[in-house]
Amino acid sequence: MSASFDYDVIIAGGGPAGSSAAIHLATRGARVLLAEQKKFPRAKLCGEFISPECALHFERLGIVDQIFSARPARLTETVFYSRRGKSVSVPSAWFGANGVALGLSRAEMDARLLRRAGDAGAHVLEDAQVTNLLFDDAAVRGVVVKQGGRESRYHAPVTLDATGRTRALARRAERNGTKLHRAPLVAFKAHFADTTVAAGACEIYFYRGGYGGLSSIENGLSNLCFIASARDVRACGADAERVVREVVCQNQRAAKTLRNAKAQTPWLAVTLEKFGRHKLSPAKGLLTIGDAASFIDPFTGSGMLMALESGELAANVISNHLSGSVKDIDELSAKYKAAYKQRFDSRLRVCSLMRRAAFTPGIAAIAIRVFGLSDHVRHVIARGTRRPSKANVASLD
Ligand SMILES: Cc1cc2nc3c(=O)[nH]c(=O)nc-3n(C[C@H](O)[C@H](O)[C@H](O)COP(=O)(O)OP(=O)(O)OC[C@H]3O[C@@H](n4cnc5c(N)ncnc54)[C@H](O)[C@@H]3O)c2cc1C
Numbered sequence: 001m002s003a004s005f006d007y008d009v010i011i012a013g014g015g016p017a018g019s020s021a022a023i024h025l026a027t028r029g030a031r032v033l034l035a036e037q038k039k040f041p042r043a044k045l046c047g048e049f050i051s052p053e054c055a056l057h058f059e060r061l062g063i064v065d066q067i068f069s070a071r072p073a074r075l076t077e078t079v080f081y082s083r084r085g086k087s088v089s090v091p092s093a094w095f096g097a098n099g100v101a102l103g104l105s106r107a108e109m110d111a112r113l114l115r116r117a118g119d120a121g122a123h124v125l126e127d128a129q130v131t132n133l134l135f136d137d138a139a140v141r142g143v144v145v146k147q148g149g150r151e152s153r154y155h156a157p158v159t160l161d162a163t164g165r166t167r168a169l170a171r172r173a174e175r176n177g178t179k180l181h182r183a184p185l186v187a188f189k190a191h192f193a194d195t196t197v198a199a200g201a202c203e204i205y206f207y208r209g210g211y212g213g214l215s216s217i218e219n220g221l222s223n224l225c226f227i228a229s230a231r232d233v234r235a236c237g238a239d240a241e242r243v244v245r246e247v248v249c250q251n252q253r254a255a256k257t258l259r260n261a262k263a264q265t266p267w268l269a270v271t272l273e274k275f276g277r278h279k280l281s282p283a284k285g286l287l288t289i290g291d292a293a294s295f296i297d298p299f300t301g302s303g304m305l306m307a308l309e310s311g312e313l314a315a316n317v318i319s320n321h322l323s324g325s326v327k328d329i330d331e332l333s334a335k336y337k338a339a340y341k342q343r344f345d346s347r348l349r350v351c352s353l354m355r356r357a358a359f360t361p362g363i364a365a366i367a368i369r370v371f372g373l374s375d376h377v378r379h380v381i382a383r384g385t386r387r388p389s390k391a392n393v394a395s396l397d
Helices: 016-027 054-061 064-069 106-119 168-173 230-235 240-246 252-257 303-322 329-359 361-371 375-384
Strands: 009-012 032-035 073-075 077-081 087-091 101-103 123-125 128-136 139-147 150-155 158-161 185-193 201-207 210-216 222-229 268-272 286-288
Touching: 009 016, 009 139, 016 032, 016 054, 016 106, 016 303, 032 106, 032 128, 032 139, 054 064, 054 303, 064 106, 073 210, 077 252, 077 361, 087 361, 087 375, 106 123, 128 150, 128 168, 139 158, 158 168, 158 303, 168 286, 185 230, 185 240, 201 252, 201 361, 210 252, 222 230, 222 240, 230 240, 286 329, 303 329, 329 361, 329 375, 361 375
Parallel strands: 009 032, 009 158, 032 123, 077 201, 158 286
Antiparallel strands: 073 101, 077 087, 128 139, 139 150, 185 222, 185 268, 201 210, 210 222
8 A cells, every 4th residue: 555645544433333444454454543533431322232243243353351341231132012011022042143132331332442443553543523534536535633623634545434323524525415304303312220121131112203222231220212203302392301201101111110210321312314324435435334324223223233344344345455456446435335235235124114113103013913923023024134144145245
């Protein structure tokens, strides 16, 4: 790679996607800059359900001991509750790996991943916001980073947008094209003491206009994360406690498990704009990974898995480029897009079909009753939200 570049790869965003890509690339000798706008550890709005397949990624990332040193809760099933309290269970074992999901705060998980990226050799900047892209001949050739009131310019032939749902870099590249949609949904999260969530379960509650998840995390606390319609949130004066009481607790099971719950952290809230896939290469030299590439429905509990997986996928294709077997940036984008679609498109399609049920309590109740009749049907649908079988995945990655 040309010495005129400061780095081989620049990564904006130090969530699971950015850290995964940085660790895989740096351990293979690439010169990596990772710029994260926050100082870690930081709280993050998320269900904090770490799907069982993430264990394989933690192994490949060399971070298993660090994750377990945070004492995550072990989650052996996800139980979906209709408004009236009917339930259906999906065992974590159906997702393979070691068959156990983990409950761990994003503050702990993300900080450990970012630290590992630095240990692996990536140059990690915190409190460092990527504010602009540098173009040369219509190709992205670097970024502007603002840190402590100072702006610096860094150059690399490949830049990864790992800034999550904000897609900060992709939006800049698509400046003329992307419209901001009016957000129809609002998500909230806080940690609680004294819930009565079942041990080892991630409980999902459906109610009018949304759904929420409650599960154990480290230190004997529970994480409550839920999505409600913007209309209902406005009707509750945007007061999270009121939304819990008047909307989430329409679900009988939620009303029971949250009866004596006490919030231990401030509420976090974000608006949600759009699910599904975005552009994978919004400009020459710029690839998207994690939520910046696709936002999968949270009830699948697989967003972090997709973030880790797409970070690794991008790192594999970029490594082939650095070693010369993928010859130029156009071929790099084409290979990444093909590998990404093959890996993720079918699960994104399954989730978009299930989305309607998730946001319509009547349909959710019928689905819970019907899926409750057959382990086989439940198993097939649960697997559909994950990676296709090996037989369907060619060796592009
Ligand atoms: C309500 C809700 C519940 C969810 N529950 C779950 C769940 O239980 N399990 C699960 O697996 N997934 C869940 N998800 C999805 C999961 O949170 C995401 O898929 C995952 O965080 C994506 O990781 P990422 O690295 O792509 O982005 P993020 O985790 O969003 O990380 C992006 C990082 O980029 C940084 N950044 C942003 N802009 C800039 C910039 N300009 N410069 C530098 N840094 C920048 C941010 O500070 C952030 O640290 C949930 C999502 C929502 C909305």
